[in-house]
Amino acid sequence: MKKMLIALAVALAGACTQTPPEMQVVNDAAEALGGRDRVQAVKTLTIEGEGTNPNVGQNLTPDAELRVWKVTEFKRTTDPANGRMRLEQVRTAQFPFAAATVQRQNFGIDGDVGFNVAPDAMAARVAEMVARDRRLEMLHHPITAVRAALDPGAKVGNLHQLGIEQVVDVTTAKGDVVTLAIDGITKLPTRVVSMSYHNNLGDVAIETTFSNYEEVSGLKLPKRLTTKIDKYVQADIEVSKNTIDGDAGDLAAPDAVKSAAVPPAIAPATVDAQQVGRGIWWLAGSGNHRSIVFEFDDHLVLFEVPQNDVRSSAVIAKARTLSPKPLTHAIVSHHHFDHSGGLRVAVAEGLTIITHKGNEEFFKWLVERPHTIVSDALAKNPKPLEIETVDDTLTLKDRSMELQLYHVKDNIHAGTLLIGYVPRDRMLIQADLYDAGWIQHPWGDNYRQNVADRKLRVDKAVPVHGPIQTFAENLKTIQSKPPAATN
Numbered sequence: 001m002k003k004m005l006i007a008l009a010v011a012l013a014g015a016c017t018q019t020p021p022e023m024q025v026v027n028d029a030a031e032a033l034g035g036r037d038r039v040q041a042v043k044t045l046t047i048e049g050e051g052t053n054p055n056v057g058q059n060l061t062p063d064a065e066l067r068v069w070k071v072t073e074f075k076r077t078t079d080p081a082n083g084r085m086r087l088e089q090v091r092t093a094q095f096p097f098a099a100a101t102v103q104r105q106n107f108g109i110d111g112d113v114g115f116n117v118a119p120d121a122m123a124a125r126v127a128e129m130v131a132r133d134r135r136l137e138m139l140h141h142p143i144t145a146v147r148a149a150l151d152p153g154a155k156v157g158n159l160h161q162l163g164i165e166q167v168v169d170v171t172t173a174k175g176d177v178v179t180l181a182i183d184g185i186t187k188l189p190t191r192v193v194s195m196s197y198h199n200n201l202g203d204v205a206i207e208t209t210f211s212n213y214e215e216v217s218g219l220k221l222p223k224r225l226t227t228k229i230d231k232y233v234q235a236d237i238e239v240s241k242n243t244i245d246g247d248a249g250d251l252a253a254p255d256a257v258k259s260a261a262v263p264p265a266i267a268p269a270t271v272d273a274q275q276v277g278r279g280i281w282w283l284a285g286s287g288n289h290r291s292i293v294f295e296f297d298d299h300l301v302l303f304e305v306p307q308n309d310v311r312s313s314a315v316i317a318k319a320r321t322l323s324p325k326p327l328t329h330a331i332v333s334h335h336h337f338d339h340s341g342g343l344r345v346a347v348a349e350g351l352t353i354i355t356h357k358g359n360e361e362f363f364k365w366l367v368e369r370p371h372t373i374v375s376d377a378l379a380k381n382p383k384p385l386e387i388e389t390v391d392d393t394l395t396l397k398d399r400s401m402e403l404q405l406y407h408v409k410d411n412i413h414a415g416t417l418l419i420g421y422v423p424r425d426r427m428l429i430q431a432d433l434y435d436a437g438w439i440q441h442p443w444g445d446n447y448r449q450n451v452a453d454r455k456l457r458v459d460k461a462v463p464v465h466g467p468i469q470t471f472a473e474n475l476k477t478i479q480s481k482p483p484a485a486t487n
């Protein structure tokens, strides 16, 4: 009898310790990386290298290749036990750019506290969504992802096979969800995927693929990490040095940041209306993205719905206070994300979009994308895209107003750019051709040339960016600040 009980106890113990298949995937990955104990003993992990950051949402045309920032001095240190990470890098524009072409970046996360450190060492807290994305970014590495999956507080499930990969979903002890894929043969992690929200793209998968593994300090570590947001590569880093438990420096958030209020995801917008002509208002206020309202016989037309729902819904609301006539149309100057960020709220508000024909398919795609992680104005009030496209020119004209729209030719910043011209006032409306505050004017000549080719006689230049000036002042500034040499 005693013998039988022991046998039963052994059998039961065996049943209890049998590893579920989804956990076997995690164990296999840990083993391939250098063993569970070695993976769990890692205190800090530092990746140094260089690569590229493609400039998502800023290509020449919606389907054109992304222009890139070259990344140097890349250094990302992670302290997984304390939930801390710091990323420092220098990025240099590999494309003509009107603002600083070399930028030093320093991003941190400490638990739930996300912060950016400016080149002058001032640290500022970032929004909750940004902090969440950085917490998840910490898991976009084989060591941190597998460690998180080994945590007794984590849940691992949804095991499935995808080609050669074995894939599981990991819900961390903190409740974050990442998908971990491993190579079915080597058992090394191939990818980590997590979901995020992007203002223009809505729900997006952020996917980091790992390749070119090397052995360092008894661990297998990837030498290449490529991160995509949806279909766009966002970062492609070649690792020159992997360091385990090196001198990580101080990864903690500064006290002033920890005690600072968490800023909102999008700062509130103020909109001021300034009349700049008969039936024409310039909507400025907070920020440096302005819109222009035109009053026709029986309706209003808005030029530019920029940035995001917050800015553009405030702009639309302000436009509606200027006249009892209905606001019916929104002109979108070009497809760049900061200029088309209000597209969805404009559609939700029932406005017909006027834009260059090269943007039509892209805008349809943006309007149809799901926004469930954050429910934006269009997700709450779905409407189809009503669109009128411009090829070379389009004139909107009645007894009250004449607004001519012209496609800007041969511009290196944007291939789908429209400018507006009001002949009565000799007024030019432009976005991204000129801002008095720019440090250089790489396409200043193109601006002058397009105005000349269209035979526009411009007195007043009313911009989306920067102050209103005379066209003569625009040209004088362009001449005094020539284009900088690009890298």
Ligand SMILES: [Zn+2]
Residues within 6 Å of the ligand: 334, 336, 339, 413, 414, 432
């Ligand atoms: Zn642009």
Ligand SMILES: [Zn+2]
Residues within 6 Å of the ligand: 338, 339, 431, 432, 465
């Ligand atoms: Zn712009």
